[in-house]
Amino acid sequence: MTLETWLALAVGALLGAGAYALYQWREDRKATQANTLVPHRTREVLAALHSGAILVRRDRRAAFSNTPASALGVTRPDGALHPGVADLAEAAWAADAEREDDITVSRGVLGVDSVVHVRVTPLSDDLALAVANDDTERHAAELTRREFAVNVSHELKTPVGALSLLAETIEDSPDDSVMVRQFAKKIRKESRRLTKLIQEIIEISRLQGGESVVDHHLIDFAGVVEEVCEGADMHAEAKQVSLVAELRQRPWVMGDHDLLVMAVRNLVDNAISYSDDASQVTVSLDSSEGAAVLKVIDAGLGIAPEDQERIFERFYRVDAARSRSTGGTGLGLSIVKHVVLQHSGTVELWSKPGVGSTFTIRLTEYTEEP
Incomplete structure (x- = not known):
């Protein structure tokens, strides 16, 4: 190796060491300055x-x-x-x-x-x-509140507008008794739908506030199913739908009786409303692996796969025209979801167009009776 090569290597090594020393000095100075700035x-x-x-x-x-x-x-x-x-x-x-x-x-x-x-x-x-x-959750909650307010305003406009139009028509033709009777029936129908919508808005607002389930009690879940089915008999008869309750077990769950009735009633009412005439709706209750399992089964239109992911959203309707004709508000399944979540349970949907739908609620079973 020539002398020039040795000299080049030596100079390179010295420059490298100098550069490293300068870098280390700067880092030490930064640390010192930082320690000085922040005691x-x-x-x-x-x-x-x-x-x-x-x-x-x-x-x-x-x-x-x-x-x-x-x-x-x-x-x-x-x-x-x-x-x-x-x-x-x-x-x-x-x-x-x-x-x-x-x-x-x-x-x-x-x-x-x-x-x-x-x-x-x-x-x-x-x-x-x-x-x-x-602030992510607060922003999401604020967005949800804004969307909810917009949806509520939109939903309220339809029945209120219909009532106003019907009233004006009756006012313009008070002597036509046949027309007055027909429109009076429509006013009654729209009033019922408006009342139901307002009530469900109040209910879901309470549920989202997280303050609904204040005092839990042991509930006979079979008694909830029996109460709901008894109350839905007239609706089923009007639709010529056979409502069958299959109580294979009588599990006990911890929760709020009125909220559970509301959730099950929404599922049963939906099943009847969206079933064809002369079909059957089955409400089954069983126990499985420490859980009370409620299934509401219908043989109705079924729900398309693209709609199934959104079916529990507020105001979401698969068929808006049919929902309005049946008095649906688009809030029923959202109420079901929130009630089940407040009871630490799960709600699932299986559905196939042209075959029907099955909604399944699972709640923790308690073996001790009161």
């Missing part, structure tokens, strides 16, 4: 917070951040900041006042979006405190 006690306090806490530097990096901030995805352990937090900090410094906003953060390998509310307060020319909280 140990301050770090301990911020680390104990449940909210995400970040001390933002002027260079758009974090001087310190706690574990919740990293979990929320607004900062990383290496000091990198979400751009939304850095932008908010710059706005706070520019205004010399607190600034807050919602930022969208993609987290995890699936890139699931979450909404994080961030409030930034300038502390000095060099530091600002950012406090972050997950």
Whole structure:
């Protein structure tokens, strides 16, 4: 190896060592500056917070951040900041006042979006405190409330508009007794539908509030089925539908009697309404693997696969025209879902167009009778 080669290698090694030393010095300086900016006690306090806490530097990096901030995805352990937090900090410094906003953060390998509310307060020319909280659920609830209000307004317009039109027609032709009687029947029908809609809106609002099941009791589930079937006899007779109750077991469940009656009644009423004349609706009750299993089986139109995933949504109707003709509001199955969830149970649907549908409710069975 020539002298020139040895000299080149030596110079290269010296330059490499120098570069590494310079890098290490800069990193040590950053750590020293960070420790100077953020005292140990301050770090301990911020680390104990449940909210995400970040001390933002002027260079758009974090001087310190706690574990919740990293979990929320607004900062990383290496000091990198979400751009939304850095932008908010710059706005706070520019205004010399607190600034807050919602930022969208993609987290995890699936890139699931979450909404994080961030409030930034300038502390000095060099530091600002950012406090972050997950606001995803509140945003989802707010969106749900807005959609619910829009749907309710839309649903109420139909019967109210029909009642107004019918009343005007009767007012214009009061001497036509035949027409008055016909329209009076329609007014009664629309009034019943409006009353039912309002009642179900009240019920589902209570259920979504999570305050409906306050006091649980041991309930004879078979007694609930018997009560519902007895009350549905007239509806079934009017449709010429055979309503059959098959009580193979009499399981006991823990819950609210009135809410369980409401859920089962909605399933049975739906089954009768959407069954063809002279068909059969079967309500079976059994016990299986520690669960009370209720099945409501009809031989009606059935539900298409693309509709089955949405059938428990509020105001969703497979056939809106038929729903209105039967007095359906689109809230019945949503009420069923919420009642079952409040009783820590499950509700499932099997359906095939042209064959029929089976709704299955499973609730935890209690072996001890009162």
